[in-house]
Amino acid sequence: MVVANKNSVVKYRRYIKVFVFLLALLPLLQLFLGVLQNSLGPDPAKALSHMSGEWALRFLIITMAITPLRIITRSSEWIHYRRMMGLFVFFYAVLHLLIYCVFLLGLQWQDLWADILERPYITVGFGAWLLLLPLAVTSTKRWQRKLGRQWSRLHKLIYIVSALVLLHIIWQARSDLAEPLVYVLIFSVLMLFRLPIVKRAFNTRSKKTAAVHKH
Amino acid sequence: MLIKQAADILPSEITSESSYLNRRQFMGAAGAMAMGSLLSPALGSASDVIEPPPLDYLAANKDSPAGFYTPEVQTPYRDVTGYNNFYEFGTDKTDPEKYASKLVTDPWSVSIEGEVDKPGTYTLEDILKPHDLEERIYRLRCVEAWSMVVPWIGFPLGDLLKRFGVGSKAKYVAFETLYRPNEMRGQRSRFGTIDWPYVEGLRLDEAMHPLTILAVGVYGKTMPKQNGAPIRLIVPWKYGFKSIKSIVKIRLTDRKPATSWNKTAPSEYGFYSNVNPAVSHPRWSQASERRLPNSLFKPNRIETLPFNGYAEQVASLYAGLDLKRNF
Numbered sequence: 001m002v003v004a005n006k007n008s009v010v011k012y013r014r015y016i017k018v019f020v021f022l023l024a025l026l027p028l029l030q031l032f033l034g035v036l037q038n039s040l041g042p043d044p045a046k047a048l049s050h051m052s053g054e055w056a057l058r059f060l061i062i063t064m065a066i067t068p069l070r071i072i073t074r075s076s077e078w079i080h081y082r083r084m085m086g087l088f089v090f091f092y093a094v095l096h097l098l099i100y101c102v103f104l105l106g107l108q109w110q111d112l113w114a115d116i117l118e119r120p121y122i123t124v125g126f127g128a129w130l131l132l133l134p135l136a137v138t139s140t141k142r143w144q145r146k147l148g149r150q151w152s153r154l155h156k157l158i159y160i161v162s163a164l165v166l167l168h169i170i171w172q173a174r175s176d177l178a179e180p181l182v183y184v185l186i187f188s189v190l191m192l193f194r195l196p197i198v199k200r201a202f203n204t205r206s207k208k209t210a211a212v213h214k215h
Numbered sequence: 216m217l218i219k220q221a222a223d224i225l226p227s228e229i230t231s232e233s234s235y236l237n238r239r240q241f242m243g244a245a246g247a248m249a250m251g252s253l254l255s256p257a258l259g260s261a262s263d264v265i266e267p268p269p270l271d272y273l274a275a276n277k278d279s280p281a282g283f284y285t286p287e288v289q290t291p292y293r294d295v296t297g298y299n300n301f302y303e304f305g306t307d308k309t310d311p312e313k314y315a316s317k318l319v320t321d322p323w324s325v326s327i328e329g330e331v332d333k334p335g336t337y338t339l340e341d342i343l344k345p346h347d348l349e350e351r352i353y354r355l356r357c358v359e360a361w362s363m364v365v366p367w368i369g370f371p372l373g374d375l376l377k378r379f380g381v382g383s384k385a386k387y388v389a390f391e392t393l394y395r396p397n398e399m400r401g402q403r404s405r406f407g408t409i410d411w412p413y414v415e416g417l418r419l420d421e422a423m424h425p426l427t428i429l430a431v432g433v434y435g436k437t438m439p440k441q442n443g444a445p446i447r448l449i450v451p452w453k454y455g456f457k458s459i460k461s462i463v464k465i466r467l468t469d470r471k472p473a474t475s476w477n478k479t480a481p482s483e484y485g486f487y488s489n490v491n492p493a494v495s496h497p498r499w500s501q502a503s504e505r506r507l508p509n510s511l512f513k514p515n516r517i518e519t520l521p522f523n524g525y526a527e528q529v530a531s532l533y534a535g536l537d538l539k540r541n542f
Binding site: 035041042043044045046048103104106111114115118119120121171172174175176177178181 | 290291294297298302306308309361401404405406407408409479495497498499500505507508509510511512514516
């Protein structure tokens with residue numbers, strides 16, 4: 001199936017990318033509409049901060065799902081969308097931090113500093129945000145060439161970002177751990193595909209299927 | 216148990232016809248609300264369609280005793296009833312309004328137990344009968360560092376306790392919320408860390424304090440389900456979670472009662488939970504609060520006051536107590 005459509009997929013990749021890009025901007029539109037329609041409830045800053053944070057998290061999950069998708073579908077097509085998804089993680093994370101600083105803290109920088117030092121969930125959240133910076137900066141092809149093998153080592157930081165983001169969520173739960181557990185589960189499954197044993201399993205299976213088809 | 220010999224009854228104790236009728240109106244209205252919630256599947260959310268019935272009460276005014284009234288801007292009704300922490304219906308602030316319509320509040324009874332002269336299970340009507348309702352305009356400070364100003368309708372808890380006779384051994388009052396998982400979806404959550412039913416407690420002197428009330432209404436109307444219908448506690452100088460909702464049990468005891476949040480996270484929530492800007496919650500600074508509603512460029516951040524601004528009335532209850540340790 002992949003082979004049959006390969007050329008058309010490549011041909012239309014540019015359009016698909018534009019489409020995906022616009023799709024990824026829809027949450028931003030949702031935030032704007034919420035503000036314009038005044039439908040964010042009595043604490044709009046909190047609502048905006050939650051929504052932007054959740055979208056950063058969702059794009060992180062999508063970014064981390066590229067490798068598993070590649071393994072499962074045995075198609076490298078997915079990789080062409082990874083940079084964009086990663087940059088959307090950064091985009092919504094920047095929005096999340098800005099909303100927090102401007103609307104929740106009212107630009108009281110000493111309060112930001114106190115929060116980072118004293119509130120563990122903010123410490124790890126801010127740490128995750130800082131680690132996203134070098135990843136966003138070096139996301140271009142030029143940086144990729146410049147850094148060579150170091151580039152992929154640097155971009156392994158996304159695993160630390162994921163761990164910090166999970167802590168950021170778990171430490172905010174007051175009583176019901178269902179939601180954090182769902183995210184831990186999702187990330188665990190995505191991490192399984194990084195294990196050599198799982199990768200091998202998919203590889204041998206694909207070879208077997210190929211062999212069966214030859215007969 | 217409440218029946219008295221005719222000779223014992225003072226004229227002042229006799230219920231006036233008007234307040235008798237008002238109580239009938241309250242009960243009838245509560246019934247109408249229950250009917251309304253039965254019809255609600257066809258009509259959409261009950262809170263959208265059916266206005267809670269009005270109550271008769273003595274309005275708070277500037278001349279009310281200290282603490283009973285605040286001139287601060289009141290949080291609008293739609294926010295008071297649409298932004299709630301009532302984990303029995305879910306942990307999202309909008310969950311209670313969405314899901315509380317399933318709760319059946321009529322009939323309702325409250326069990327009064329322990330060190331009291333007249334223990335028993337009383338219908339809501341019995342509980343309310345002799346009490347005149349009054350309005351109290353209180354600040355409500357949530358432990359999550361937001362706050363509201365709410366006009367509650369209720370009567371002093373102390374009056375109720377006196378009526379049932381506080382036993383000589385009683386030192387604390389324990390409260391319990393309804394446990395009914397098929398009506399309260401939050402109680403069905405598999406990963407919740409709260410051990411239902413929700414329980415709370417006060418020291419007897421805190422319970423007898425005139426600021427402490429049992430509320431049956433808000434904004435002049437019968438208490439909406441998402442706010443803890445039909446009867447809930449209000450202790451304005453403590454964080455909101457102390458003000459237990461939808462009460463089914465009141466027990467007087469000589470031992471300090473367990474409280475739900477303290478059981479869940481003892482390092483985060485103490486028994487007292489008095490509003491205290493000097494003691495931070497591990498996840499929130501308590502030095503300031505965001506008064507609701509706010510807007511994006513007017514965050515309404517104000518300084519939090521000791522005892523939520525009721526220090527003049529209640530600080531003496533804690534003389535000599537290390538409030539940093541007894542948080």
